[in-house]
Amino acid sequence: KAVAAALASGTAPPALVLGDKRFEWGASTYVMGVVNVTPDSFSDGGRFFDPEAAIAHGLALAEAGADLLDVGGESTRPGALPVSAEAEVARVVPVIEGLRARTSVPLSVDTTKAAVAREALRAGAHLINDVTGFGADADLPRVVAEAGAACCLMHIQGTPATMQQAPRYDDVIEDVLGFLEAAVARAEAAGVPRERILLDPGIGFGKTFEHNLFLLRRLNELRVLGLPLLVGTSRKGFLGRLAGGKPASERLAATLGSVASMAALGGADVVRVHDVAEARDALAVADAIRRSEDGGAL
Numbered sequence: 001k002a003v004a005a006a007l008a009s010g011t012a013p014p015a016l017v018l019g020d021k022r023f024e025w026g027a028s029t030y031v032m033g034v035v036n037v038t039p040d041s042f043s044d045g046g047r048f049f050d051p052e053a054a055i056a057h058g059l060a061l062a063e064a065g066a067d068l069l070d071v072g073g074e075s076t077r078p079g080a081l082p083v084s085a086e087a088e089v090a091r092v093v094p095v096i097e098g099l100r101a102r103t104s105v106p107l108s109v110d111t112t113k114a115a116v117a118r119e120a121l122r123a124g125a126h127l128i129n130d131v132t133g134f135g136a137d138a139d140l141p142r143v144v145a146e147a148g149a150a151c152c153l154m155h156i157q158g159t160p161a162t163m164q165q166a167p168r169y170d171d172v173i174e175d176v177l178g179f180l181e182a183a184v185a186r187a188e189a190a191g192v193p194r195e196r197i198l199l200d201p202g203i204g205f206g207k208t209f210e211h212n213l214f215l216l217r218r219l220n221e222l223r224v225l226g227l228p229l230l231v232g233t234s235r236k237g238f239l240g241r242l243a244g245g246k247p248a249s250e251r252l253a254a255t256l257g258s259v260a261s262m263a264a265l266g267g268a269d270v271v272r273v274h275d276v277a278e279a280r281d282a283l284a285v286a287d288a289i290r291r292s293e294d295g296g297a298l
C-alpha cells in the first residue's frame with residue numbers, strides 16, 4: 001500500500017549505483033546494449049561469438065552511448081541449444097574481463113545459472129539479468145546478494161523450449177505482477193536489497209502477439225511494485241509481424257517505434273536494445289516531448 005501511495009505521488013524508485021554510474025529513475029530512459037556471445041542468438045547469433053569481436057562490439061556500444069552492457073552466453077530463444085555452465089562461463093567471462101579493463105560502463109550478465117553468475121561477478125560484472133526471475137537456480141539469489149550485485153528479474157511463462165507453444169493468462173498484467181512479486185520475495189529473502197532489483201515483463205517470453213502489445217500499453221501498472229522497469233523489445237517477432245513480416249535484420253525502425261512509444265508512455269526505465277546509437281536518438285525525441293509537457297525548457 002505504501003508503495004502504491006508513493007507511486008501515486010509520483011516518487012521514483014531509489015537511485016541505483018552500478019560501478020561509478022548513478023541511475024536516477026524517472027528522469028530519462030536508460031539504454032542497455034546487447035552483446036550476444038552465442039552462435040545462435042535469434043537476431044545476431046554468431047557475429048560476436050569470438051571474444052575479441054564481442055569485446056570490440058561492447059566497446060562500440062559503449063561509445064554509442066550505452067548506459068549498461070548485457071553480455072549473454074546462451075540464447076533464450078525458443079529451441080535454442082542449451083549451454084553447460086562451463087561452456088557459458090568460457091563464453092562470457094573473457095568478455096566481461098575485456099570490457100571491465102577498457103570501459104567504465106556497468107556490465108550485466110544474462111544468465112540463469114548461479115555458477116556462471118559467480119564467475120561473471122568475480123570478473124567484474126555489476127548486475128545479473130535472469131530471464132527466469134530467479135526461478136531456475138535456487139542458488140542464484142544468494143550469489144547475487146553475497147556479491148552485493150544488482151539483478152534484473154524477468155517474467156517468463158514456461159521455459160524457452162515451451163513458452164511459445166500456447167501462452168495463456170487469466171489476466172496477463174495480474175499474472176505477470178504476481179510472478180514478479182514472488183521473484184522479488186525470493187531475492188529479498190536471500191539478502192538482495194530492494195533498491196538493487198529491476199523488473200522486466202519478458203516481452204516475447206511466453207506471450208502471444210496480443211499479450212506483448214497489451215503489456216507494453218499497460219507497463220505503468222507494473223510500477224505498483226515500486227521498482228524500475230527494464231523492457232526488451234529489440235528486433236523481436238511481434239515487431240516483425242507489425243512491420244509486414246520483416247526478418248529480424250530489418251526490424252530497426254519497428255524497434256525504435258517501440259522504444260519511443262515506451263518512453264512516451266513513461267513505461268520503461270531501461271530499454272534493452274541491439275542498436276544503441278539509434279535508440280538514443282529515438283529516446284532523445286520521446287524524452288524531450290515528455291519533458292515539454294512539464295514546461296521544461298526546450
Ligand SMILES: Nc1nc2ncc(COP(=O)(O)OP(=O)(O)O)nc2c(=O)[nH]1
Pocket residue numbers: 034036038040041042043072074075076077110129130131152154200202203230231232233272
Ligand atoms: N531482461 C531481459 N533479458 C533478455 N534476454 C534476451 C532476450 C532475447 O534477445 P536476444 O538476447 O537478442 O536473443 P537471444 O536470447 O536469442 O540471444 N530478451 C530479453 C529481455 O527482453 N529482457
